[in-house]
Every structure is written in C-alpha cells, then in structure tokens.
Amino acid sequence: MAWVFLTEDRVYKLKKPVVYPHRDCYLLRDREVLCREEVHLNRRLAPEIYLGVVALRLDGQGRLAISDEGEVVDCLVVMKRLPEPLMLDVAVSAGRVSKARVSRVAGMLADFYRGLEPVEVTAASYVDRFKGELDRNREMLVDPQFGLASGAVSPMLDRLARLLEEEPGLLGDRADQGHIVEGHGDLRPEHVCLLEPPAVIDCLEFSRRLRLVDPFDELSFLGLECERLGAAWIGEQMINECAQALENRPSGRLLAFYTAARACLRARLSLAHLLEPAPRKPEKWQPQAREYLALALRACRELG
Template sequence: MKELPPLIKKLLNSQAYPHRPEKVELIQTHISYVFLAGDLVYKIKKPVDFGFLDFTTLEKRKFYCEREVTLNRRLCPDIYLGVVPVIEEGETAYFEKEGEPVEWAVKMKRMPEEGMMGRLIAEGRLRKDHLDLIVKKLVPFYQQAETGPEVNKYGSMEAISFNVEENFSQTKEFVGKALASYRYQHIVSWSRRFMKEKTGLFEERIVQGFIRDGHGDLYSANICFDEPKGDVYIFDCIEFNDRFRCGDVAQDLAFLAMDLDFHELEDFSRYFIDEYVSLSGEKGLLKLLDFYKCYRAYVRGKIGCFTWASPEVPEKVREEALEGARRYFDLAYLYAEGVPWLIVIFGLSGTGKSTLARALKETLLANYYNSDIVRKKLLGIKPEEHHYEPFGKGIYSEEFTQKTYEAMARYAAQDIRRGRDVILDATFRAKNLRKLVFDAVKDLKVNILFVQCMAPDEVIKARFEERAKKGGEPSDGRWEIYVKQKEVFEPPIEIPEDKILLLETTQPVEKLVERVIGRMKSARVEA
C-alpha cells in the first residue's frame, strides 16, 4: 500500500477542523479523499488525470469542487454547504482557515449512516416505499433538468459511441484479470451491433426531449434516506465531465436498476422502473434499458479495475474492488445476451482433471469447485487433510458422495444465475451424478460442456507415484482407487455429442486448454 501524502496525514488530526470532531475517518476512492469528521464531511480531489477527468492542478480542483456543489444542490440543497480552503502551517494543516490555500475541499453535512441505501440493502431493510421516494424525486427532476442543443449533443450516436468505446479501450489492460477475453469480445461486439441497428431509436430520443443534464452516478452508494423526515438525498452526481452526466434519462435510470440487479434484488429493480414509467408515462426508455444497463455495469467494472490498480489503496480494498469488478462484468455480459458456461471436467482419478480444471479456471476467470475440497468443506475438514479410505467407505461413502455432488451442482446454479462461468472438477463416474448437473441448471440459460479426461494406465500409475512424493494435493486418489473406479465407471452415453469433449491428457496442459476454448468458440459460432 502506498503511503498517504503528508497533507492528507495532517488532516487526520481533529485539530485540523474548526468544530474539533472527536474522531476523523478517511475513506479513499480512485479520485477522492473523503474525511468523515463528526457531523460534517470534507472531500478533497486527488491530483489525478484519467483522461476522462483531470484534477492535476489546484485551479482545476477548485473549479470542480465548485461545480460539484452547484450541480448537487439541484437534488440536495441542504447537504452541500460550499467549497472551503485547506491551509498548511508547518507541521499542521487546517480546513477553513485564513491564509494561502494549498488545497480545496467540498464541505457537506454528514447524512445518517443508518439511512444509506447500501446499508439498507446489506441489512435487508430496503422496502419498495423507499423506491417510491426515489421515483417521486426523480420524475420532476428530469422533467425540469436542463436540455437543449448543448445538452442534446450528448445523446448523439457519436457521443454515445465515444463513451462506450472509451470504456473498452480503458479496460484492455484488465482483460484476463477482471474479465475473460471471450467475454470482453462478446460485450464489445454486442454493444457495437446494438448501436448500429438502433441508430434511429437513439435519434428519436433526442427529438422527444429525453436528453437531460442528469445525475450520471445514480446508484445505491449515492442515495440516503432520512426516515424521520420521510425524505431521500440523491447526492454525488458527476461534476468532472459533462458527457458522463448529460445523456438519456434512460441511462441514469438504468444505473440504479442495474445496481439493484447487482445486489440480487431483481424484483426491486423491475418495480423501480415500472413505477418510474407509471408516474412519468415514459415507456420508450424500456427499449434502451438493457443497453444502458450493460454500459453502466461496464463502467462500474472499469472503476473497480482502477481502484484495484491504485497502489495507495489498502490491499484488502483493492482485492474487494477486483472481485466487485468481475461481478459487474458478469452482469454486463448477461445484459449483452451472453450465456455463461458450465464446464464439467470429469474422469477417473489420476487422469489430469484437476490440472486441466485449474488451468482453465485461470483462463476463464471461472468459479471452480473440486469435489475433494467441497466434500471436506462440508465435513469441516481442511482440504490438505488426507483420509485414505477404502473405495466407497468413510467420507467417500455413496451417501456422502451424493451430498457432495448435490452441493457442487447447487453452487454452480447459483453462480451461473449471477452470470459467472463455472468449472466442476470430479469423477462423475455414474449417470445419476451427471444428471444432478443437468437438473440443477435446467431452468437457466447456460452452455454446458462435459470434458472427459483419459490417459493410459502406465501414465496414471506414474502420476500417483509422483503425487505421493510431492504432496500438497487435496485429492485422496491413488492407484487402487483408480482400479476400483474403472470397474464401476458408467460411460457417459447419455450426454449429447455436442455437449461432450474427450481429451487424452498426455498432451501439455496448455494444449488441452486450447482444445476446450476451441470447442467453446465453435459452440458460440453455431449459436
């Protein structure tokens, strides 16, 4: 983690504040330092340049602080108190003191923590009447928001395409880290095709007056409910770039709908849009909703990547940001009509299943479930703890094997529903165990591929000998278990030809991964 700048360290002292708060907390984003100081909040912009925003000079930071206050007072007139200077005197620094400013800050009233929408969601306290408050505030806001030629240009095909393509160019370096290459290519192709085929629809939106100077960052992190007052604060709109704030009303609304989807509140997402359409009479936005949901999910994924790549952000926050980015890209893929993959790597012990599965996991960034690990987790046993039971006995009894495979199928269905690819790694030696997979996902849109791993007996025997020397594998497989499995293995004749791939695993694992990816590509082309 990168060390904080000296000025920021000084501002962590309560003496830096005119009201002397008991405690000062610092929260960082990729563009701001936010100081929570008692009943007030001070926000300083980082001296960064991401292309789409430039805070590199003190003059620019002051200008954008003033823009932030002006724009946010449209929806939160009582929260944004103004722009104040930061003064430095030797080893100390102060907010709101006379002298030569070394920095500028937005000063705000602190909103009630218990009313933050993110917290309500996390604690299961969000209700539909909360969404009613949002809708009642947003309908008149958009109807009264600025429009006209200067704003309408942000609804043009040229502007929309620029924003979308900028996202793609700025996330290229994160492909293979935050989203798989094939998913990146799919989202890019789908977005370009949608814009090309729906050009007339985007032009209609301009003529109909739906391009407005809106919010630009409308999601749960920027919404707070004041329950005693029966009010809602919608804050922190985008001030640093007009093209991100101005645009189709549908783009703003899609952001909050997407955010509710992200938190697995699909019913609330539909309710929010339905209520907005009902109150405003604006049904046209529904034709663009998934396009803008995809765009907004991708933006959030991009921001998560930026946070992950920021060395000054704490390691735990960075790792959480990367996983959050992956989840947002999963959503973007679903909105872009992408279909997740469930890849079942199966075969007898020692056939190289786990080696292939782990390599494929790194390529696809898929969630990975190994039967040995799942089995031991269900029993509260550490993965590396070995139980060399006779075949079909102890923790490998038929009963517990059934429970293990049921759990794997259940985990797979949950992840696929969220848009994530899944790899299952197990012997799947019986038809009834393979059927569990098909049953678990029968109501989901999913591509299924069973990959059967095979190798000559002498190769497998040598692998077991090598594994015994090295150790470190969660598998309890060994030669005598392989022999027993071979006796009872039921050939996968029930699996359709287009859903199975047979692999001889004596090839290098890189070649095997290429074979699987090639099969996935051919399946997508056929679809």
C-alpha cells in the same frame, strides 16, 4: 480523487492535486472551481446536505486550520454527514428497504428530471458516444492479461456493437425527441440516502459530458447496481414509477441495452484499478468485473 474527512456531523472533502485525462486539479484555482461546481450541482438533489466551500489555511503556528485568517493553501467542500444505515447500499444489504421508501426516491428523481431543460444532442453524436465506450470496453475486457475473455464475452460485445450499427434509432430517437438532460451522472446506491425527504449526493461535477444522459440510462444504472446487491426489484419499481410520472416509457430493449452497456463499463472500470502502480485490494477487481459481465450477459439476452 479526493480525501474525505468525517467528523460527528460534518464531512470535509479535499480534492487531490492530480491530473487525469478527464480532470485537472493540479492548481488550487482549478480545485476551487470544482469545489464550487460540486456544491452547486449537488444542491439540485441534496439542497440541505451541501453546506458550501471553505478555505483551508495555515495559521500563525504553521498548522492547518479552517478559519478566516492565514494563508490559503486549499479549499474544502463541506457537507452534513449522512446516517450510514440510511444509505441505499447499506440498507439493501441489511434488508431494510421498503417499497414506500423507494417510491419516495422515485418521486424525487422524477421531479428532478421533469424540471431539467432538454440538452441539444444530435442522434449521431449520442450513438457515437456509446460506440466509443463500447470500443474502450472491448479493448480492456478481451485483454488476455485479465483472463476474462470467455467464449460469451466477445459475442456479447459484438451484439451490442451490431445493434448500434443496425438500429441507430433505438438510441438516436432519444436524442431527437429531447430526452437528453444534464442529470446526475453517477446514480449508484451508495449515493442515495433514504432520508425524509431523500437525498442523492456525489454527482459527476468534473464532466458535463458525462452528466448529459437519458434519465432512463441513469435509472438503468441504479437498477443494475441494486441487482448486483440482490435487490433487482428496486430498479424495476424505480423505472416503472418514473416512467409513469414522466409519461414516457422506453422500450424494454432500450433499457436492456442501457443496462448491458453500463455493466460493461463498470467491468472495465473495475479492471482499470489493476493498471494502477499500486492498486488497492487487487484481489477485488477481477471477481467484481466478472459479476458485472454476468449482469451484462443477462441484460443482453433481452435484446433478442
């Protein structure tokens, strides 16, 4: 959804003029609004990284330039370039993540969530959101063209759907108790930088609905992705420390549901790449979907 240009110490992000069901960037004015929203929102967790928005112009010779003169043809988000070895996914793969660094990230996230005002969301609408996602997941995951509908997938999806019907309070109580906030929306290891202080980038600027989350849903997602990289301990430590700092510890069953639901969503999004007219790395997506489904099945076993 964007082109990213890297220099030695800067990153420039140019949003593509595309239209998706969840986002319309066809007009320049819409891209500019999203650029400014991206900077505003991401400064919550990376205030020193997001430098602002600049105009891309045509100079007198008809060349593209970042300057104060010439016709404006687009706009760019400008960021400081982060050190790749300190990105959490890279550091995990290299075995260079310490408990102390994870603790600092957990502390920053706990402070972030503690400072957010609860968003009014009814229990019914919160549960319905998950029901809708599960329906979309099922449609994709059991599609015969992907060859993933093993004997375990449909029963797992049935179990998640049945939980929402039989125990709506498991999720609904989170909304009723005021635990839904406007969070990050895409809390993955590749968005976490182990700087001092840490920084978290690339929140979902284009959809407030997707940013309305239970903090422990986001933290479960981060834990899921760390587990896929072979570092399940990171998610466990993060959740434990945030629960203590926030004085709010969700049940293990709720965390298991969040993890399974996120894993199914990630499996679906992996397969969705294969529906593109010219998918990049087509050999990647089915194995990746299988990885997520295996993690979803593991989490689902904890539901009892």
